[in-house]
Amino acid sequence: MDYLEIEKRCRRGDTSPEAIHKRLIAARMMSSFSQKELAASAGIKYTTFRSQEQAGAPSVQLMTYFLSAFQVDFNFILGGDPARLPSDVLQEILKHLD
Template identity: 35%
Template sequence: MSIIWKRSLFVTPEYAANMDYDYKCSLAKTGDADHEASSIRLRAARSAIGFSQEQLGVAGGVKKTAIANAEQGRAFPGRDVLIYLYREHRIDLNFMINGDFVQLPGDVQDRLFAALEVLSNGADRK
């Protein structure tokens, strides 16, 4: 069983698997394509795959600052990062851009929503 830890809060993918559809839409900000929603989904994706900003930047062919800027809502994640997330981790563009998640494999959804639950509680903020 994997657990996503952030400070004193943890959420298991099994817990996320039992979330209802409307709550998942709220967490993923489904239908919202602005910088803030995009940044939350990118942070969740990075957390779900267990990468640092630097690791995701290297894997996606961009600098760490590009990832940091996207996670702070200053920019959208780059095309190469989105392609990497899809090809290597099955996190597709529909989720990353618009928050659509029903097409994602169940195990991917479980990890993403566990991360989104942690983010929604503000536990990733310093």
């Protein structure tokens, strides 16, 4: 898969709530955590996490958690930029993006 195809799958530049929602789901699925497990690990109430994921509106706390725990950068979550993701993380996330 070339870089342009990767950017297209990541929806680079798409900051819509729908695109952020899809990237959040892909990042969570890459982690192999359920919503409840990830929320607990991030120190966020499950209902808050679920709401943030569904709305495509992650909090700074949630994005900081993804960065520190899984090396998923803010730029990927909010704007679909795959450039700062480690290659192994990117390959796992791509498996979960449609």
